[in-house]
Amino acid sequence: xxxxxxxxxxxxxxxxTPISKITNTAVLKIEKNLFTSxxxxxxxxxxLNAEYSNEKDIDSNITVNIPDLTKLIRILSVIDxxxxxxxxxxxxxxxxxxxxxxxxxxxxxxxxxxxxxxxxKLSTLTFDGKFTxxxxxxxxxxKGSSIATDSNKIYLTFKDGTVxxxxxxxxxxxxxxxxxIISKDYSGTQLASSLPLNFEIFRIISSMKFKELNCSLSSxxxxxxxxxxxxxxxxxxxxxxxxx
Numbered sequence: 001x002x003x004x005x006x007x008x009x010x011x012x013x014x015x016x017t018p019i020s021k022i023t024n025t026a027v028l029k030i031e032k033n034l035f036t037s038x039x040x041x042x043x044x045x046x047x048l049n050a051e052y053s054n055e056k057d058i059d060s061n062i063t064v065n066i067p068d069l070t071k072l073i074r075i076l077s078v079i080d081x082x083x084x085x086x087x088x089x090x091x092x093x094x095x096x097x098x099x100x101x102x103x104x105x106x107x108x109x110x111x112x113x114x115x116x117x118x119x120x121k122l123s124t125l126t127f128d129g130k131f132t133x134x135x136x137x138x139x140x141x142x143k144g145s146s147i148a149t150d151s152n153k154i155y156l157t158f159k160d161g162t163v164x165x166x167x168x169x170x171x172x173x174x175x176x177x178x179x180x181i182i183s184k185d186y187s188g189t190q191l192a193s194s195l196p197l198n199f200e201i202f203r204i205i206s207s208m209k210f211k212e213l214n215c216s217l218s219s220x221x222x223x224x225x226x227x228x229x230x231x232x233x234x235x236x237x238x239x240x241x242x243x244x
Contacts, residue, residue: 001062001088003030005076006055008084012076014209014233015052020069021204022048025112028064032057040115045240046201049119053232062088065107075102122225122238129188129217131163133226135210137182141165142206145199147178153242154202155194158217161186167199171244189219196242197224208235 005011015035019026023039030036035052066072072093076084079100087094094103141154144167151169163186166179195217205213209230216225222241227234 001059003058003086003088004054004056005084005086007082008076008079009082010231010233011052012073014230015050016069016073016076018204018208018235019048019050020073021207022046024069025107026066026069027112027114028066029061030058030064031061038114038117038119040117044115045198045242046204047115047117047238049117049236049238051234051236063109064088064093065109065112067105067107067112072104075104117238119236122236125218125223126220127188127216127218127225129158129186129191129219131158131183131186131215131217133163133183133213133215135212137180138202138206138213140180141167141182141202144178144180148176150175152199153196154199155196157194158186158189158191166194170194170196183215188217191219195219195222196244197239198242201226201237201239205235205237 019037019039022041026037026039028035028037033054033056035054037050038047039050040047079095079097084095091108092103092105095101148167151167151172153167153169155166155168155170157164157166161184162181163183164179165182166177168177169175205226205228208228210228214227224239224241226237226239
Protein backbone atom coordinates (compact mmCIF):
# COMPACT_ATOMS: atom_id res chain seq x y z
CA UNK A 1 0.00 0.00 0.00
CA UNK A 2 1.28 3.45 -0.93
CA UNK A 3 1.40 6.12 1.77
CA UNK A 4 2.35 9.66 0.83
CA UNK A 5 3.40 11.91 3.71
CA UNK A 6 2.71 15.55 2.92
CA UNK A 7 5.38 17.86 4.34
CA UNK A 8 7.72 15.28 5.82
CA UNK A 9 9.57 17.82 7.98
CA UNK A 10 6.36 18.95 9.68
CA UNK A 11 5.32 15.32 10.22
CA UNK A 12 8.66 14.37 11.78
CA UNK A 13 9.36 17.48 13.87
CA UNK A 14 5.92 18.29 15.24
CA UNK A 15 4.10 14.94 15.23
CA UNK A 16 6.56 12.07 15.63
CA THR A 17 9.13 13.91 17.77
CA PRO A 18 6.76 14.97 20.60
CA ILE A 19 5.43 11.40 20.70
CA SER A 20 8.97 10.03 20.97
CA LYS A 21 9.68 12.21 24.01
CA ILE A 22 6.97 10.34 25.93
CA THR A 23 7.61 6.81 24.65
CA ASN A 24 9.83 5.26 21.99
CA THR A 25 7.21 2.74 20.84
CA ALA A 26 3.81 3.69 19.48
CA VAL A 27 0.74 2.39 17.69
CA LEU A 28 -0.19 4.63 14.76
CA LYS A 29 -3.70 4.27 13.35
CA ILE A 30 -4.42 5.67 9.90
CA GLU A 31 -7.98 6.20 8.66
CA LYS A 32 -8.25 7.96 5.31
CA ASN A 33 -6.13 11.10 5.88
CA LEU A 34 -6.10 11.07 9.70
CA PHE A 35 -3.14 9.67 11.67
CA THR A 36 -3.77 9.12 15.40
CA SER A 37 -1.63 7.77 18.23
CA UNK A 38 -2.58 7.32 21.89
CA UNK A 39 0.47 6.89 24.14
CA UNK A 40 1.54 7.42 27.75
CA UNK A 41 4.47 7.48 30.13
CA UNK A 42 5.16 4.27 32.04
CA UNK A 43 3.34 5.56 35.13
CA UNK A 44 0.40 6.99 33.12
CA UNK A 45 0.83 10.46 34.66
CA UNK A 46 1.10 11.84 31.10
CA UNK A 47 -1.17 10.60 28.30
CA LEU A 48 -1.04 12.06 24.81
CA ASN A 49 -3.57 11.75 22.02
CA ALA A 50 -1.82 12.99 18.87
CA GLU A 51 -3.55 13.65 15.55
CA TYR A 52 -2.05 14.51 12.16
CA SER A 53 -4.22 15.42 9.16
CA ASN A 54 -2.47 14.37 5.97
CA GLU A 55 -3.25 15.96 2.60
CA LYS A 56 -3.82 12.61 0.89
CA ASP A 57 -6.08 9.70 1.85
CA ILE A 58 -5.03 6.06 1.96
CA ASP A 59 -7.03 3.31 0.27
CA SER A 60 -7.92 1.42 3.47
CA ASN A 61 -7.53 1.81 7.23
CA ILE A 62 -4.31 0.47 8.70
CA THR A 63 -2.49 0.11 12.03
CA VAL A 64 1.28 0.67 12.14
CA ASN A 65 3.14 -0.68 15.20
CA ILE A 66 6.37 1.32 15.52
CA PRO A 67 9.07 -0.42 17.63
CA ASP A 68 11.63 2.41 17.67
CA LEU A 69 10.45 5.95 16.99
CA THR A 70 13.92 7.44 17.33
CA LYS A 71 15.24 5.21 14.56
CA LEU A 72 12.26 5.94 12.31
CA ILE A 73 12.72 9.69 12.82
CA ARG A 74 16.41 9.41 11.87
CA ILE A 75 15.56 7.41 8.76
CA LEU A 76 12.88 9.82 7.54
CA SER A 77 15.10 12.82 8.30
CA VAL A 78 17.71 11.81 5.72
CA ILE A 79 15.16 11.94 2.88
CA ASP A 80 15.56 15.26 1.04
CA UNK A 81 12.16 15.62 -0.60
CA UNK A 82 9.29 17.49 1.05
CA UNK A 83 6.65 14.88 0.22
CA UNK A 84 7.58 11.24 0.84
CA UNK A 85 5.93 8.20 -0.70
CA UNK A 86 6.34 5.13 1.51
CA UNK A 87 5.37 1.54 0.83
CA UNK A 88 3.43 -0.04 3.70
CA UNK A 89 3.88 -3.79 3.77
CA UNK A 90 2.63 -6.41 6.24
CA UNK A 91 5.58 -6.13 8.62
CA UNK A 92 7.68 -3.23 7.33
CA UNK A 93 7.84 0.23 5.80
CA UNK A 94 10.05 0.61 2.74
CA UNK A 95 11.27 3.51 0.63
CA UNK A 96 13.27 3.72 -2.57
CA UNK A 97 14.58 6.61 -4.66
CA UNK A 98 17.53 7.25 -6.94
CA UNK A 99 19.65 8.13 -3.88
CA UNK A 100 18.24 6.30 -0.87
CA UNK A 101 16.46 3.09 -0.04
CA UNK A 102 15.52 1.52 3.28
CA UNK A 103 13.32 -1.10 4.90
CA UNK A 104 12.12 -0.52 8.46
CA UNK A 105 10.50 -3.50 10.21
CA UNK A 106 7.36 -3.17 12.35
CA UNK A 107 5.94 -5.04 15.33
CA UNK A 108 2.91 -7.27 15.05
CA UNK A 109 -0.43 -6.18 16.51
CA UNK A 110 -0.83 -6.58 20.27
CA UNK A 111 2.83 -6.20 21.27
CA UNK A 112 2.72 -2.48 22.09
CA UNK A 113 0.39 -1.61 24.98
CA UNK A 114 -1.83 1.47 24.64
CA UNK A 115 -3.53 3.47 27.41
CA UNK A 116 -7.00 2.35 28.50
CA UNK A 117 -8.51 5.75 27.84
CA UNK A 118 -11.58 6.73 25.87
CA UNK A 119 -10.67 10.18 24.59
CA UNK A 120 -14.30 11.02 23.78
CA LYS A 121 -15.33 10.41 27.40
CA LEU A 122 -13.00 13.16 28.62
CA SER A 123 -15.76 15.61 27.72
CA THR A 124 -17.90 14.11 30.51
CA LEU A 125 -15.46 15.32 33.18
CA THR A 126 -16.35 18.48 35.07
CA PHE A 127 -13.70 21.09 34.34
CA ASP A 128 -13.94 23.95 36.80
CA GLY A 129 -10.84 25.92 35.79
CA LYS A 130 -9.50 27.21 32.47
CA PHE A 131 -6.50 29.26 31.32
CA THR A 132 -4.22 29.72 28.32
CA UNK A 133 -0.45 29.30 28.27
CA UNK A 134 1.45 31.27 25.64
CA UNK A 135 4.53 29.76 24.00
CA UNK A 136 6.68 32.68 25.18
CA UNK A 137 5.63 32.09 28.80
CA UNK A 138 6.55 28.43 28.43
CA UNK A 139 9.96 29.38 27.06
CA UNK A 140 10.57 31.68 30.06
CA UNK A 141 9.66 28.79 32.35
CA UNK A 142 12.09 26.45 30.59
CA LYS A 143 14.90 29.03 30.85
CA GLY A 144 14.27 29.46 34.56
CA SER A 145 14.46 25.72 35.17
CA SER A 146 18.27 26.04 35.15
CA ILE A 147 17.94 27.78 38.52
CA ALA A 148 15.89 25.06 40.22
CA THR A 149 17.67 21.88 39.20
CA ASP A 150 16.95 19.81 42.32
CA SER A 151 13.36 18.95 41.40
CA ASN A 152 11.32 17.87 38.40
CA LYS A 153 8.06 19.19 39.88
CA ILE A 154 6.17 22.34 39.05
CA TYR A 155 3.49 23.65 41.43
CA LEU A 156 0.61 25.59 39.89
CA THR A 157 -1.11 28.16 42.10
CA PHE A 158 -4.40 29.76 40.99
CA LYS A 159 -5.21 33.17 42.46
CA ASP A 160 -6.88 36.41 41.33
CA GLY A 161 -7.12 35.36 37.69
CA THR A 162 -3.47 34.31 37.40
CA VAL A 163 -1.54 31.05 37.34
CA UNK A 164 1.83 30.96 39.09
CA UNK A 165 4.22 28.18 38.10
CA UNK A 166 6.87 27.39 40.71
CA UNK A 167 9.69 24.90 40.21
CA UNK A 168 10.54 23.36 43.57
CA UNK A 169 9.79 20.34 45.77
CA UNK A 170 7.68 21.19 48.80
CA UNK A 171 8.08 17.67 50.19
CA UNK A 172 11.84 18.15 50.68
CA UNK A 173 13.80 20.73 52.71
CA UNK A 174 16.33 23.21 51.31
CA UNK A 175 15.32 22.90 47.66
CA UNK A 176 15.97 25.89 45.40
CA UNK A 177 12.91 27.36 43.70
CA UNK A 178 11.99 29.49 40.70
CA UNK A 179 8.53 30.85 39.94
CA UNK A 180 6.75 33.19 37.56
CA ILE A 181 3.26 34.05 36.38
CA ILE A 182 2.57 31.80 33.36
CA SER A 183 -1.02 32.91 32.68
CA LYS A 184 -3.13 35.97 33.42
CA ASP A 185 -6.53 34.74 32.22
CA TYR A 186 -7.43 32.00 34.70
CA SER A 187 -11.14 31.59 35.34
CA GLY A 188 -12.84 29.11 37.64
CA THR A 189 -12.41 27.63 41.10
CA GLN A 190 -9.92 29.40 43.37
CA LEU A 191 -7.99 26.50 44.89
CA ALA A 192 -6.70 26.71 48.45
CA SER A 193 -3.50 24.81 47.68
CA SER A 194 -1.11 24.39 44.76
CA LEU A 195 -1.25 21.42 42.40
CA PRO A 196 2.08 19.74 41.51
CA LEU A 197 2.76 18.36 38.03
CA ASN A 198 5.66 16.57 36.40
CA PHE A 199 7.72 19.38 34.83
CA GLU A 200 8.76 17.04 32.02
CA ILE A 201 5.40 17.68 30.34
CA PHE A 202 6.37 21.32 29.80
CA ARG A 203 9.71 20.32 28.30
CA ILE A 204 7.89 17.99 25.90
CA ILE A 205 5.38 20.65 24.89
CA SER A 206 8.15 23.21 24.37
CA SER A 207 9.48 21.07 21.48
CA MET A 208 6.26 21.73 19.58
CA LYS A 209 5.34 24.71 17.42
CA PHE A 210 2.25 26.48 18.77
CA LYS A 211 1.03 29.93 19.79
CA GLU A 212 -0.86 28.97 22.92
CA LEU A 213 -2.12 26.02 24.94
CA ASN A 214 -5.75 25.81 25.97
CA CYS A 215 -5.68 24.35 29.48
CA SER A 216 -8.58 22.90 31.47
CA LEU A 217 -8.56 21.68 35.07
CA SER A 218 -10.77 19.24 36.94
CA SER A 219 -9.96 20.10 40.56
CA UNK A 220 -11.98 17.14 41.89
CA UNK A 221 -9.89 14.55 40.02
CA UNK A 222 -6.63 16.52 39.74
CA UNK A 223 -6.65 16.06 35.95
CA UNK A 224 -5.44 18.68 33.48
CA UNK A 225 -6.14 18.76 29.75
CA UNK A 226 -3.65 20.71 27.61
CA UNK A 227 -4.74 21.22 23.98
CA UNK A 228 -2.24 22.41 21.38
CA UNK A 229 -3.19 23.05 17.75
CA UNK A 230 -0.69 23.70 14.99
CA UNK A 231 -2.34 23.83 11.57
CA UNK A 232 -2.89 20.15 10.70
CA UNK A 233 -1.57 18.75 14.01
CA UNK A 234 -3.61 18.49 17.23
CA UNK A 235 -2.11 17.36 20.52
CA UNK A 236 -4.22 16.60 23.59
CA UNK A 237 -2.22 16.02 26.78
CA UNK A 238 -3.99 14.42 29.74
CA UNK A 239 -1.95 15.04 32.90
CA UNK A 240 -2.54 13.80 36.43
CA UNK A 241 -1.44 15.91 39.39
CA UNK A 242 1.31 14.42 41.55
CA UNK A 243 1.39 13.95 45.30
CA UNK A 244 3.13 16.82 47.09
